[in-house]
Amino acid sequence: MEQLRAWIGSEETAHDIVTPSLVEKFRATLGLVDEPGIAPRLIHFCLCQPAAEAAALGPDGHPRRGGFLPPVPLPRRLWAGGDIEFSGDLHIGEAITRRSRVADVVVKQGRSGTLCFVTVDHAINRADGSCAVRDRQTIVYRDAAIAQPPAAPAPAPEGAMVETMTPSPTLLFRYSALTFNAHRIHYDQPYATQVEGYPGLVVHGPLQATLLIDLATRRGGRAPDRFTFRSLSTIFDTDTLRCHAGARDGATMRLWTARPGGPVAMQAEATWND
Secondary structure (H helix, E strand, O other): OHHHHHHOOOEEEEEEEOOHHHHHHHHHHHOOOOOOOEOOOOHHHHOOOOOOOHHHEOOOOOEOOEOOEOOOOOOEEEEEEEEEEEOOOOEOOOEEEEEEEEEEEEEEEEOOEEEEEEEEEEEEEEOOOOEEEEEEEEEEEEOOOOOOOOOOOOOOOOOOEEEEEOOOHHHHHHHHHHOOOOOHHHOOHHHHHHHOOOOOOEOOHHHHHHHHHHHHHHHHOOOOOEEEEEEOOOOEOOOOEEEEEOOOEOOEEEEEEEOOOOOEEEEEEEEOOO
16 A cells, blocks of 8 residues: 555646536536626536546446556545635636646545545646646545444534535436546445445535535625535435535635434535635
8 A cells, every 4th residue: 555655746637628518517407506607616526537438447437546546456435525726717618727646645544444545636727827726635545344433423513504405316417427427326326235335326525515615605795715625424315415504704614514413424614815
């Protein structure tokens, strides 16, 4: 596992365009309000995704290990969190370049066994060279066994504002398609339940983050300049998804998702510079 640290400093560059079609489908899938000329925040998760051939995918639907990301020899891979800074908006029709770098690889021991955290820094640059988005992404790899909590976690608190939605299989499939994410836990119910042992389809962390930043934007009056999020537990398509927002405390606002009576699934913080 320590040999994986040789991947620190690995870099790749990709190019894409914020097309009107992508923005329209992104908004329609997530129920976002139209803002003429402006692309929604976190749409960059849909951009510059590697177009791996079907033969190059592993059993879980992800591209096979190696290449830009280290070949971590653990079977389960999840998005653990992100720390994102924005410098203005991305605009519809804009050409962008994503420059990515593996910033760190850390191996730890958890209740479910060995965990490997891979940190990747992405810079989304406009055609003029200015940086629109800086995104530090953390990916966690773990053993096959799903950890069982020693005790029932405390239920999530109630936010000052709460919005409820149903994370249907249709929603999860459409979001997977938008992000070109073939990870089978999000759309293949037999695989998710029989192979990975989940009680249902897993709701994407980035999807939850997008719903929370949209809630922060509407509650805060404009899109935040920084947004951090961290996954703490899992939400499934069999759950009702509740998005909570706390009161704005100066420049910051706390947000979180949870199922009714359940623990915090994703916690987030939005920050405004003014």
